[in-house]
Amino acid sequence: FVEERSGVGSVLREYGSEQNLLSKPDGSASFIQGDTSVLAGVYGPAEVKVSKEIYDRATLEVVIQPKVGMASVRERAREQCVRETCEAALLSTLHPRSSFTLVLQEVHDDGSLLSCCLNAACMALMDAGLPMGRLFCGVTCAIDAESQIITDPTAQQEKESRALMTFAIDSKDCSVMMSLTKGSFSVKELQQCIAVSQKASERIFQFYRDSVQRRYSKIL
Amino acid sequence: MDAVHSCFKDKLGQAVLPGDVFSFAVSAVEDSAVRAEKVICGPGLRRNGDEILVCKSGILRHKAPNLYWIDSQQKRYVPVKGESVIGIVTAKSGDIFKVDVGSSEQASLSYLAFEGATKRNRPNVQVGDLVYSQFIIANKDMEPELVCIDSCGRANGMGVFGADGLLFKVSLGLVRRLLVPQSEIVKDLEKIFPFEMVVGMNGRVWVKAKTVQQTLIVANLLDSCENMTAQQRQTLFKRVAEGSL
């Protein structure tokens, strides 16, 4: 793929998704951004252990499985980000004393892994039919050595960047639900990245809409 | 009247996503022609003050005069009062049976909730049996409860069943299509060979035909109906009917 930079604008890599590809989970989706690929599975509303149940809302558990090795602190940090975003989007008060379990399996990591996880999570939650108040999507921005903003960076670009930011953008008012940043950057650069992410998120939400339209397009 | 329905109209039959809002601008002008109307929100729609929010992704559907709902595909069942489901008995404890209906909590079924059951005359229900029953209590705050009798005390088709026959799971959308009165799928299936079928709203279907082979054929056909249009289905059924004759 070709990366365009400097003034003209950066690109979102080729992306695609498939829903309902696993037979056991209540909802499943695979999301691919360029070469990065994540598979998400959702169970819910299901039984919850008495020690973990919450009396007035559903308990959300998120598990991120890396491809090689055991899950470490980095996965736990990502799980926290995804969980906070999902809890803000789901209407968990409709299912008290139940559990929603979201499992994300990294299939290939070529940069922008957290935003790919967020997108796969949203599509899987939609596929499972869980009640949601809003949709969300993830966008990653990197600032390279020449202070150019690159969206959806590859692993190579991430390594060479001086700052890396991931935002979860919501569908209702395009506001930022969650942000995870690494590296040094100015306030102005941060705001610019947020503005770019919001623009990019519009495309992703249109993609969600097109997927749903296509899914229900057959007159059964 | 059109003010309300007009904001639904352009989205009818189209895909809507969670977060989409239908808001009704209630005009402050007092107009005798404007009457208060009721809009009934079905599954997938929630009221939030003056707005209606979409909370599931799917197609917006309408039934005259004022019922709107979201048609979505789902695998997991959530208990709703009054729906009939197929449950599997998992435990007998004291006076109640614990029944698994595929939801987040197991439902309870009292042994007195069978036709002709008294304290002395207990119904013959074993762990692992299938029961066709109705929800009498089903809301998010309480444990769901089932009964096998209707309000008059008669069984009305409910109770333990399924000595032979095959139980399998389908999606909730297919179950709703099967339960429509004059369902096309059922009519097409009947033409192939006779069979008995029990459909639970929790996505479980039980079928029994004369031989094991026929039962398996019916089960596999129903499974494949999930994503087929009417045309494809009829072609497939015709092929099977010719093959089995």
Place this chain on the structure above:
Amino acid sequence: MRETPLSNCERLFLLKAIEEKKRLDGRQAYDYRNIKITFGTDYGCCTVCLGKTRVLAQVSCELVPPKDSRPTEGIMFFNLELSSMASPGFQPSRKQSSELLVTLNRQLERCLRNSKCIDTESLCVVSGEKVWQIRVDVHVLNHDGNLMDAASIAAISALCHFRRPDVAIQGRDITVFSPEERDPVPLSIYHMPICVSFAFFQQGTYLLVDPCEKEELVMDGLLVIAMNKHREICSVQSSGGIMLLKDQVIRCSKIASVKVSEITELINKALENDRQVRKEGGKFGFAESIPKERITALKREQAPVEMKDIEETADEIVREAEAPSEAVHSPVIVATGTGQVGEGLQNTWGLEEEDAEEEFQGGMDGKEKKKGTVCVCVCVCVGCAGFTHETIVQLV
């Protein structure tokens, strides 16, 4: 989460159907489900779909010191994980599925390590110092029966697909070349062992190959034979406590040899396809394997992102934003060695300990007293004995 219990009616029907030689999905007794093998973008990544059972395998390598008992051999490490998405019964805490997990892991090890299908001597770089450790991670993504076969096919396909970096040794110096500098080298594989599972019903009277999940729930026992296409048996495992006759086992091994040669053929074809696509420079990887005709799948081409007005928008936001609240007050020094940042209750710690501190004054003079350190984390030890207090004072 709990698995849906199996009802009596399902169990009886399944057994009756098996007696009449009928299976749920219309297969014959010795038929396998449809096997689909796809490879990912990087070497060593493979997904296998056996019917609806889905398994992902990844091979990776690392340079490590060898085991003391075998200084000239490389190390193979196998890890099979039952992902929580594979089945509602697989919890992250892994307590319930631990028996299944241990069985699968053990069988995978026996099949691949004990059969010596990989030439471990070729993995040696510097004898006694550096060898390659090949790690195979298998993740079960969807459980619809027969995890063992799917896992073994995925593992051996991934191993055949994997390429390790090339190394050059000059005396004691080892240079590892990156994939751009020199083409990576495939592993040296002698043969491809594949597991074939047989499920027994009614005390060994009926036999089915490749049981699906429902069939696994009603079976009496399981026989797993690992074999390669040269008709060499690599391992045999029988579980469930059923008694098998000699000719039953021999019959199973004959069936297994037929199946294994078919599956090996399939793996080789998939590897060849992948090799072809990579050579021609076409697109490969999981992105390409998304089926385009299904209504549940959708793809979009690369799309540029609008960047026109972001500078102005960003500037505006920064301008209109409130100035950040005043900078944090500089730390208030309560007593030598303790400081307080932020607003809270008045800290009396330093005042109380003034008498105790005088004993330690002598030792402290030489050290630089670090002021302004937040002592919140240290408050926990206030009640400790004298020697621990000294440690705390040093920290602060």
